[in-house]
Amino acid sequence: MLDFAGGLDREKNAPIKPVDADAFWKERGISKYENRGRRYSSYHGRSWLNILEQENDPTRTEIFASHTFHEVQMYYPMRVVRDQKYKLIWNIAHPLPFPFSTDLWAASTWQAQLKKGENAPYGxxxxxxxxxxxxxxxxxxxxxxxxxxxxxxxxxFAETLEEYKARLKKFQETMGDPWAQKWEYE
Known part of the structure; x- marks a missing residue:
């Protein structure tokens, strides 16, 4: 989106006019030691502007995704790696029941199937x-x-599973994902 708006320095893969984060927060009276996450000097993703009219882009071989919560009460961290062959989803909070968004939970179609029990089909x-x-x-x-x-x-598929877990873990470590530490004790 930044590239589409004309604000991306393509060579650096960063904003044309970056904001100094420390100065930004200092002006607002917030300590630089407060947890504001890891700082990056460039983006880990790439612009998609140059491929909008292409059906396929051979340079894009995999995607990574993360989900932590949808609504405040819907905490359920997940991490994903996907390529053309496989998709691996790590349900980090798997012992917990999956929390549904309020609108889905209240939907008559979901409630009707839920009343039939856990073996009821849903899609x-x-x-x-x-x-x-x-x-x-x-x-x-x-x-x-x-x-x-x-x-x-x-x-x-044990080898495939381990390969995709390793790819996911490596990406999490590269991005400073706090959930990467769970690989050590899970």
Whole structure:
């Protein structure tokens, strides 16, 4: 979006006119020692402006995603790595039931299926599969785009699972993700 608005220095992959974060917060009377997260001098992502009219971009081979909460009461951290072949989802808070947004929870379609029990179908999954998520979900995106068969516990995919976990962990460490430390004690 910054590139689209004309504010991206493409060579540095950073804003054309960056704001000095320390000066910004000092002007507002907030200590530089307060937790404001890690500082970056450039973006880890890339502009998509140059590929808007292309169907495929061979230089973009994987994506990473994160989710911590949707509404304040919906705390459920998740991290994802996906490429053309597989998608790995790490449900960091997997022992907890998945928290639904208020509008989905109140929807008559969800409530009707919920009343039928955890084995009731809901799209391609069951109610129980939505509520109780495993620690890891691994899907073959070429043969299972609807993500119906979790391969994470299949011994035939053990090496693939470990490869994708390593990629996810490396990205988290690079980005300073505070949840990266959980790999050490999980």
């Amino acid at each position: 391609q999954k069951t109610v129980g599969q939505y509520i109780h998520r495993p620690a890891f979900e691994l899907y073959d995106m070429q043969y299972d785009a609807d993500e119906t068969k979790n391969l994470a516990t299949d011994p035939a």
